Amino acid sequence: MEHDGDRHLGRLGRLGRHVPIAGGVADALERARAAGYDAVQVFPGNPKGWRHVPMEPEAAAAIRAEARRLDVRPVVIHAPYIINLAAEDELAANSARGLANALERAQDIGAAYVVVHAGSSKGASEEVGIARVARLLEGVRDTIFPSSLSSPSSPSSPSSPSSPSDTSTAESPVGADMATAPMAMTTRILLENGAGAGSTLAGSPEALGRLLAALPGTVGACIDTAHLWGAGCDLSSAAAVDAVVERLDRAVGLDRIGVIHLNDSAVPLGSHRDVHARLGEGTIGLPGLAAWLAHPALRHHPIILETPLEDDPAREAARCAMTRQLREGDVDGAAQALAALRESGDVPGPFDATAKTVSGSSGRNVRGTVEHRALPEGNVRG
Ligand SMILES: [Zn+2]
Numbered sequence: 001m002e003h004d005g006d007r008h009l010g011r012l013g014r015l016g017r018h019v020p021i022a023g024g025v026a027d028a029l030e031r032a033r034a035a036g037y038d039a040v041q042v043f044p045g046n047p048k049g050w051r052h053v054p055m056e057p058e059a060a061a062a063i064r065a066e067a068r069r070l071d072v073r074p075v076v077i078h079a080p081y082i083i084n085l086a087a088e089d090e091l092a093a094n095s096a097r098g099l100a101n102a103l104e105r106a107q108d109i110g111a112a113y114v115v116v117h118a119g120s121s122k123g124a125s126e127e128v129g130i131a132r133v134a135r136l137l138e139g140v141r142d143t144i145f146p147s148s149l150s151s152p153s154s155p156s157s158p159s160s161p162s163s164p165s166d167t168s169t170a171e172s173p174v175g176a177d178m179a180t181a182p183m184a185m186t187t188r189i190l191l192e193n194g195a196g197a198g199s200t201l202a203g204s205p206e207a208l209g210r211l212l213a214a215l216p217g218t219v220g221a222c223i224d225t226a227h228l229w230g231a232g233c234d235l236s237s238a239a240a241v242d243a244v245v246e247r248l249d250r251a252v253g254l255d256r257i258g259v260i261h262l263n264d265s266a267v268p269l270g271s272h273r274d275v276h277a278r279l280g281e282g283t284i285g286l287p288g289l290a291a292w293l294a295h296p297a298l299r300h301h302p303i304i305l306e307t308p309l310e311d312d313p314a315r316e317a318a319r320c321a322m323t324r325q326l327r328e329g330d331v332d333g334a335a336q337a338l339a340a341l342r343e344s345g346d347v348p349g350p351f352d353a354t355a356k357t358v359s360g361s362s363g364r365n366v367r368g369t370v371e372h373r374a375l376p377e378g379n380v381r382g
């Protein structure tokens, strides 16, 4: 409480969650807000497909207006899982287009970040994989920011209004009419750490650091606690969390982290698997998650939960409130809230393999857990 980090203490990062967009993005924003979240993450469309439907400017403006009205920010887009930034040939070309589409959607709806998995070099060396990611991102940048090639400081975009009366707003994105003017490209790409399976890149803090070191400083990091856990980073106690945060700071730099994905895990530490569980219902547990949330170096980062969404809005609101309790360091209170949720619902304890399924065909079909690949879009149907 004494040092000059104090100014951050009153400014907790926002708490959001991944929400399905089956009913539209505006509905997703509303749903998150109603549950008590003030940030949100969505897929740009089908997380498992390449299809991209351009958004009508009026629809995009309505979503941006709704996010402002509800004070939900940041809005985060999670790029489709089929993107592999470290791929070759056709998959690389599709991945570049997929990422560009996600960035376009982010600009449409005013999303500050596009989170994308670091990719897999599919048997090639890490060095080769990193070089492929760097080349692919450079290609995407040249597609999306053509002006950045010749004049990096120019705020103009190819579709900026050019009539004389619009000159001032075209030159000044801040003063532009958000409802009609194209926004300056303010969306930041964040590469997400993985659980270290096979030849996936960024499977440890150090590997993520090596990848980011080869990329422009504008590319940041998204850190997922369940992925850290799968990669063998112990997060189950305050001391363990301290050590991991120190590793992240050394390898990646905490300033480079844009968003944190806060998930419990349904699989063991170091399993190199990625199965999300609701907070307190997995292998990391409440004390470790509370230590992460309360860590002074992480308190002001926006948090996104990627845990299975409750069908009942009241129960989801209780999950949100419990997470805020956890953030205050009130582990006992959070544990009581969790026990009450268990008693009042038919929610089984963790790892009850006989329970109703929530995810699709992939992953462990255990209620309360969800394979990362089958995040809430599947859950909403399940
Ligand atoms: Zn992810």
Ligand SMILES: [Zn+2]
Pocket (backbone or CB within 6 Å): 192, 224, 261, 306
């Ligand atoms: Zn994640």
